[in-house]
Amino acid sequence: MVMKLSGGGSPTLYLLPNHLAPEYDYDFTNINDNRMKFERGNFEYKCLCGWKxxxxxxxxxxxxxxxxxxxxRKSSISSAQNEWPVSYHGTAKHNCKSIAEEGYDLCKYKRFAFGHGIYSTPDIDVASAYxxxxxxxxxxxxxxFQNRxxxxxxxxxxxxxxxxxxY
Structure with a gap:
């Protein structure tokens, strides 16, 4: 899960401690990747620059x-063997707890512009629009949410x- 912060502060999402893995938290808010190309699962994805x-x-x-x-992983920009591709799914804060506990529930979705499924994208800027x-x-x-x-x-x-x- 990634958050874009405007104005600083610490986020409150009402997730239970067992939902979290703080050793993998990372602050990308002041990182500039200079438009480097990253790969995960042999697919290109966009880095989290500007996000936490x-x-x-x-x-x-x-x-x-x-x-x-x-x-x-041979380098920070390359894929590891058999890893799954990374994608991003933008959502509202009230969905966080259920997604963290149960995963994505296809029954809860109502918009299927491109077929039945959970939509995500390798571009965090596109996901943030949702x-x-x-x-x-x-x-x-x-x-x-940053997904695999x-x-x-x-x-x-x-x-x-x-x-x-x-998508």
Whole structure:
């Protein structure tokens, strides 16, 4: 999960401590990647520059952690073998707890402009357009989930079809 902060402060999302993995939190708010090309799961994705990552606890969610790319990465810009691609999903703050606890629930979604599914994009700027802004203690925030997408279930919707970017 990543948050864009406007005005500083500490976010409050009402997630339980067991949902979080603070050792993987990272502050990208003052990072400039100079438009470097990054790859995860052999797909290009856009870095989190300007955002703060608050990590959810997903280690050992499946039979192993290879899907996370935690082993064998040759450089920070390349993919590790058998890792899943990274994508981003913008949402409203009231969805955070249920997504963290239960994952994405297709039954809760109502808009399917490009077919039945949960939409995400490798470009955080595109995902942020779907993230509702909210104010907490005078500071503005947005919430975007950073996902790993199982390549066996991945359906790509082209920029030509969306008119915005690839989903």
């Amino acid at each position: 990552r608050i990590a959810l606890n997903v280690l050992d969610k499946y039979e192993n952690n290879i899907w996370l790319g935690v082993y064998g 993230a509702t802004q909210f104010t907490h203690e005078g500071d503005r925030y947005q919430v975007v 997408v199982n390549p066996n279930n991945l359906v790509r919707v082209t920029m030509k079809k969306t008119g915005v970017d690839e």
